[in-house]
Amino acid sequence: MMNTFAVTLEINDDTITHKNMQSADALAIFTAMPWNEDWKKCSESDDEFGSFFSVSYKDEHNLEFTFETELYIDDENKNHDLPMKFSLTYLHQEIIIKKVLFGLFGEKEEVISKKIFMDDQNMEFTLRCLYAFLQLDHTFLTNNMYENFGTDVNE
Numbered sequence: 001m002m003n004t005f006a007v008t009l010e011i012n013d014d015t016i017t018h019k020n021m022q023s024a025d026a027l028a029i030f031t032a033m034p035w036n037e038d039w040k041k042c043s044e045s046d047d048e049f050g051s052f053f054s055v056s057y058k059d060e061h062n063l064e065f066t067f068e069t070e071l072y073i074d075d076e077n078k079n080h081d082l083p084m085k086f087s088l089t090y091l092h093q094e095i096i097i098k099k100v101l102f103g104l105f106g107e108k109e110e111v112i113s114k115k116i117f118m119d120d121q122n123m124e125f126t127l128r129c130l131y132a133f134l135q136l137d138h139t140f141l142t143n144n145m146y147e148n149f150g151t152d153v154n155e
Contacts, residue, residue, distance in 0.1 A: 023134035
């Protein structure tokens with residue numbers, strides 16, 4: 001089964017959605033975005049976040065997988081000449097098996113949602129993660145992206 005992707009772009013408060021895209025087309029949309037222009041515009045304004053790119057698909061079990069990236073510039077460092085950075089999010093669902101009443105009544109499947117988030121990532125790592133997502137490489141994403149919400153949220 002060949003997966004097709006849905007791509008959503010948010011640029012300057014405009015949202016554009018493309019459905020039934022092949023992986024190469026989704027990658028082409030991402031690389032064609034004017035990231036450098038948006039980065040410059042964000043660094044000169046009060047905005048912390050710039051353009052948003054999201055790509056998603058459903059697998060043969062109807063589980064949802066989404067990779068999102070958003071241009072991010074830290075308010076405290078706007079006056080510094082820093083490289084372009086992104087916030088990355090990988091959302092995916094998994095089927096887990098739960099025992100019913102300690103296994104006395106068998107097992108049941110349950111779908112759970114998981115989220116991995118990273119701030120402050122460069123274009124190279126962002127492209128590696130996007131490429132892995134488009135190649136359905138769940139292992140790369142779960143091994144190389146980390147939950148990064150800060151200690152106050154995790155506790």
